[in-house]
Amino acid sequence: MQGNGLFQFLTFLLFSIINTDYGTYLSINLGFGFGVAMGVHMAGGISGAHMNCAITFTSCMLGQMPWKKFPIYTMGQCFGSFLASVTIYGLYYALIWYTNGNLTVTGPRATAGIFATYPASHMTLWRGFIDETYLTGLLQLCLLAITDKKNSPALQGTHALVIGVLVVTIGLSLGMNTGYAINPSRDLPPRIFTSIAGWGNEVFTLNDFLMVPRLHVCQR
Amino acid sequence: MQGNGLFQFLTFLLFSIINTDYGTYLSINLGFGFGVAMGVHMAGGISGAHMNCAITFTSCMLGQMPWKKFPIYTMGQCFGSFLASVTIYGLYYALIWYTNGNLTVTGPRATAGIFATYPASHMTLWRGFIDETYLTGLLQLCLLAITDKKNSPALQGTHALVIGVLVVTIGLSLGMNTGYAINPSRDLPPRIFTSIAGWGNEVFTLNDFLMVPRLHVCQR
Amino acid sequence: MQGNGLFQFLTFLLFSIINTDYGTYLSINLGFGFGVAMGVHMAGGISGAHMNCAITFTSCMLGQMPWKKFPIYTMGQCFGSFLASVTIYGLYYALIWYTNGNLTVTGPRATAGIFATYPASHMTLWRGFIDETYLTGLLQLCLLAITDKKNSPALQGTHALVIGVLVVTIGLSLGMNTGYAINPSRDLPPRIFTSIAGWGNEVFTLNDFLMVPRLHVCQR
Amino acid sequence: MQGNGLFQFLTFLLFSIINTDYGTYLSINLGFGFGVAMGVHMAGGISGAHMNCAITFTSCMLGQMPWKKFPIYTMGQCFGSFLASVTIYGLYYALIWYTNGNLTVTGPRATAGIFATYPASHMTLWRGFIDETYLTGLLQLCLLAITDKKNSPALQGTHALVIGVLVVTIGLSLGMNTGYAINPSRDLPPRIFTSIAGWGNEVFTLNDFLMVPRLHVCQR
Numbered sequence: 104m105q106g107n108g109l110f111q112f113l114t115f116l117l118f119s120i121i122n123t124d125y126g127t128y129l130s131i132n133l134g135f136g137f138g139v140a141m142g143v144h145m146a147g148g149i150s151g152a153h154m155n156c157a158i159t160f161t162s163c164m165l166g167q168m169p170w171k172k173f174p175i176y177t178m179g180q181c182f183g184s185f186l187a188s189v190t191i192y193g194l195y196y197a198l199i200w201y202t203n204g205n206l207t208v209t210g211p212r213a214t215a216g217i218f219a220t221y222p223a224s225h226m227t228l229w230r231g232f233i234d235e236t237y238l239t240g241l242l243q244l245c246l247l248a249i250t251d252k253k254n255s256p257a258l259q260g261t262h263a264l265v266i267g268v269l270v271v272t273i274g275l276s277l278g279m280n281t282g283y284a285i286n287p288s289r290d291l292p293p294r295i296f297t298s299i300a301g302w303g304n305e306v307f308t309l310n311d312f313l314m315v316p317r318l319h320v321c322q323r
Numbered sequence: 324m325q326g327n328g329l330f331q332f333l334t335f336l337l338f339s340i341i342n343t344d345y346g347t348y349l350s351i352n353l354g355f356g357f358g359v360a361m362g363v364h365m366a367g368g369i370s371g372a373h374m375n376c377a378i379t380f381t382s383c384m385l386g387q388m389p390w391k392k393f394p395i396y397t398m399g400q401c402f403g404s405f406l407a408s409v410t411i412y413g414l415y416y417a418l419i420w421y422t423n424g425n426l427t428v429t430g431p432r433a434t435a436g437i438f439a440t441y442p443a444s445h446m447t448l449w450r451g452f453i454d455e456t457y458l459t460g461l462l463q464l465c466l467l468a469i470t471d472k473k474n475s476p477a478l479q480g481t482h483a484l485v486i487g488v489l490v491v492t493i494g495l496s497l498g499m500n501t502g503y504a505i506n507p508s509r510d511l512p513p514r515i516f517t518s519i520a521g522w523g524n525e526v527f528t529l530n531d532f533l534m535v536p537r538l539h540v541c542q543r
Numbered sequence: 544m545q546g547n548g549l550f551q552f553l554t555f556l557l558f559s560i561i562n563t564d565y566g567t568y569l570s571i572n573l574g575f576g577f578g579v580a581m582g583v584h585m586a587g588g589i590s591g592a593h594m595n596c597a598i599t600f601t602s603c604m605l606g607q608m609p610w611k612k613f614p615i616y617t618m619g620q621c622f623g624s625f626l627a628s629v630t631i632y633g634l635y636y637a638l639i640w641y642t643n644g645n646l647t648v649t650g651p652r653a654t655a656g657i658f659a660t661y662p663a664s665h666m667t668l669w670r671g672f673i674d675e676t677y678l679t680g681l682l683q684l685c686l687l688a689i690t691d692k693k694n695s696p697a698l699q700g701t702h703a704l705v706i707g708v709l710v711v712t713i714g715l716s717l718g719m720n721t722g723y724a725i726n727p728s729r730d731l732p733p734r735i736f737t738s739i740a741g742w743g744n745e746v747f748t749l750n751d752f753l754m755v756p757r758l759h760v761c762q763r
Numbered sequence: 764m765q766g767n768g769l770f771q772f773l774t775f776l777l778f779s780i781i782n783t784d785y786g787t788y789l790s791i792n793l794g795f796g797f798g799v800a801m802g803v804h805m806a807g808g809i810s811g812a813h814m815n816c817a818i819t820f821t822s823c824m825l826g827q828m829p830w831k832k833f834p835i836y837t838m839g840q841c842f843g844s845f846l847a848s849v850t851i852y853g854l855y856y857a858l859i860w861y862t863n864g865n866l867t868v869t870g871p872r873a874t875a876g877i878f879a880t881y882p883a884s885h886m887t888l889w890r891g892f893i894d895e896t897y898l899t900g901l902l903q904l905c906l907l908a909i910t911d912k913k914n915s916p917a918l919q920g921t922h923a924l925v926i927g928v929l930v931v932t933i934g935l936s937l938g939m940n941t942g943y944a945i946n947p948s949r950d951l952p953p954r955i956f957t958s959i960a961g962w963g964n965e966v967f968t969l970n971d972f973l974m975v976p977r978l979h980v981c982q983r
Contacts, residue, residue: 129350130789134936137928144925145908147915194894194940197885225417234414248365255367258480260918264925265364265484268357276354280414349570445637454634468585475587478700485584485704488577496574500634569790665857674854688805695807698920705804705924708797716794720854 132274140267147263156180156288157239158246180288188218188296206297208305215302218293220282234280238273242285245269352494360487367483376400376508377459378466400508408438408516426517428525435522438513440502454500458493462505465489572714580707587703596620596728597679598686620728628658628736646737648745655742658733660722674720678713682725685709792934800927807923816840816948817899818906840948848878848956866957868965875962878953880942894940898933902945905929 143152151168153159156177162168192199199206199214208215215221222231249257249265257265274283284290298306363372371388373379376397382388412419419426419434428435435441442451469477469485477485494503504510518526583592591608593599596617602608632639639646639654648655655661662671689697689705697705714723724730738746803812811828813819816837822828852859859866859874868875875881882891909917909925917925934943944950958966 127789129347129353130792130935132350133789134932137932138936140925141905141908141929141932144905144915144917148911148913152915190897194897194937197887197890198883198940223418227417230417237410237414245361245364248361251368253368255364255372255483256480257364257483258478258918260916261481261484261921263915263917264921264928265360267928268484268487269361272354272357272361275350276358277414280418349567349573352570443638447637450637457630457634465581465584468581471588473588475584475592475703476700477584477703478698481701481704485580488704488707489581492574492577492581495570496578497634500638569787569793572790663858667857670857677850677854685801685804688801691808693808695804695812695923696920697804697923698918701921701924705800708924708927709801712794712797712801715790716798717854720858 129275132271132278135274136269136271137267139270140263143263143266150176150179152263154180154183154289155242155286157286158243161243177288181292184289185292185296188293191217192296192300206301206303208302215297215306216282218297219290219306220284222281223279226280231281235284238277238281238283239285241277242269242273349495352491352498355494356489356491357487359490360483363483363486370396370399372483374400374403374509375462375506377506378463381463397508401512404509405512405516408513408520411437412516412520426521426523428522435517435526436502438517439510439526440504442501443499446500451501455504458497458501458503459505461497462489462493569715572711572718575714576709576711577707579710580703583703583706590616590619592703594620594623594729595682595726597726598683601683617728621732624729625732625736628733631657632736632740646741646743648742655737655746656722658737659730659746660724662721663719666720671721675724678717678721678723679725681717682709682713789935792931792938795934796929796931797927799930800923803923803926810836810839812923814840814843814949815902815946817946818903821903837948841952844949845952845956848953848960851877852956852960866961866963868962875957875966876942878957879950879966880944882941883939886940891941895944898937898941898943899945901937902929902933 139154142154146152146154151162153162153176156173159168159173159176159180163170163173195217199217206215207213208221226234246266246269248254249269250262270285273285277283294306298304359374362374366372366374371382373382373396376393379388379393379396379400383390383393415437419437426435427433428441442454446454466486466489468474469489470482490505493505497503514526518524579594582594586592586594591602593602593616596613599608599613599616599620603610603613635657639657646655647653648661666674686706686709688694689709690702710725713725717723734746738744799814802814806812806814811822813822813836816833819828819833819836819840823830823833855877859877866875867873868881886894906926906929908914909929910922930945933945937943954966958964
């Protein structure tokens, strides 16, 4: 479990910060997607690379995993992604504080987006909820296809790479509405961290949009 | 058949929308190409990943598939890509309506290109037809090479990834003239959808160019 | 042999045109590199994917191929890349003529670079020659490493993809000086085509730089 | 050993120069990462692809390699990356001198960054040290996961490619603070070369930041 958390932690790390000066939407997607690929290599043998409580939930529902494992896995995932937020904050302390001067959720130099996802300004709460549910379902469906031995699976030993390509593709094609969290345990703990670390309650309430991840977690 | 349609549907989904604020020509190509790769993983075991009626046509002509399957596959593909248009329209309703204000086929904020391909302004009807025929032939030839066990095929289990790279490459290198539909069943149904949903008849007639996909479908 | 030429032809096609409005240096590199990958899939089983007379020359020198095959392979390669130039010219006739108005080798809308490589303005003849020789050697060395069963080769069936990555990498890292022809049989025939098709003798003489590919061919 | 140095040399070559006119942060990352991949293909069978003295150090510490090999490997690596600097300087002599006019470490046309890494302006010595230590540890951890037969390793024969993806991902996600040297033997020798070749002592002392790689080397 702890190990599982650690992997989630590392995966998350690999995703971060790029939406600063050097980053483009493409490079953020590549960093996030192949960060997931590295997480699969690390956690694949031990926990089956469960780094997403929505995917863990589905596995339990499909009977591939006993329900008693669900809370433990989810806790490990949340612990990992919270720890990742702390580490990123430590490594980029200077950039976040001295470059920007203050911690904001919106505006041209907003830094809250380093840690959690925020929907685009044209979204509403329910649109965001539907969008995230759809994307997470698409992720789940593709993951099942990639590993389904009776269908047309990716070669054993290339799963991590192909899953990385999948996450990049979802982000490039359908990530503009909500920032594609597609993973409650990757989104909520860093959001809680930012509310503690100085970004304030706006991380939860910005135009009511930011309820989305919370609701999403509740529903699953 | 229905399953086949569904896969086409999902594949198409992964391709969309990117030509909005965040998208570049490169990221649209990557999203489309690797969306096809995910479609191959999903549909490979069931229908041989037939998501393109031009490729299905060639398979029948080469005797790899009985002709009676052709209309059923094509209908499934068209059903899938029409359904995909509806879904994309639903997910991006807010972006399309509230951001742009109206539904246009040309101009700086044209949104018809989200659903179907439109040739560049220097193209004519016959040039577009020749171009699309050539590109679709190139796609077919490369697909045969990638899977040809007597030649130098891609490793079993990496076909989906390599096919994704192929579609990206065709788009990056030769997609500028017509937007590289290279797939009648991916282009016509979404075009019909846009004409119904409010973009009007211009989707079929813009400078006579937009006859291209229709002709293309007829010929095959 | 003819087959070999055809493959070269197709490979070259996949590389082209991108340095127009949509293209960036990155996307040209990706299109060229993975175009080579597709050529390897097509020609791998028949000719060992010899699409480069410099590589063919080395193979003969290392005794992996009889010398009598060298002129035939080279002729096939040249025939293929000349045919590719004609095809690209046909497909992009409208773009080249109506958009640009005239055929120029230098300047902001120069189109000669679609067909052959031109060194950057800070290069001289001898610098270009050394640079191209070095890059072609690097390509050869990496190709040998990728396929060397006694060392650490790429998995059989992924060679094409890895060779594509290699060509992309050489282009991104070291292609700025000369446009990295790294292949005399891919560069000279299209250059001859442009001189015939209307770009004039400047394609051979621009600041004496354009001797580079000719010399390069002579030396090998 | 000499061979090992040569491979390091070639790997480094593939990384270079791109931060000139054509390069973006993304393309530098891609060139560096897949340059490492090619180095793995070249050196994998002979030295286990040891191109990084920090990784070699860990291998010795884990008992996977005798300590007596450490100084020899490190010397080979340093010799290789110094030779690479000389070669790059030779190939890009014209670009560096005639385009820029003088050799500077900072400013809009600084060229020292072609050879060694320099931290961003918001970094301090100790922050840079912690950052580089963390990133090098992350690299080591992922390398162990990718090749760990008891966990979820990459397929034998795709290690080079996946390691390339890993280096790209670290660069895109976490390389902004220090330029991610993550390899003392790739950073110090080229830095020494630049101090000799005309960039002066500033390469070591710029705002005290440039102590980072030296300290890093000492500690390991």
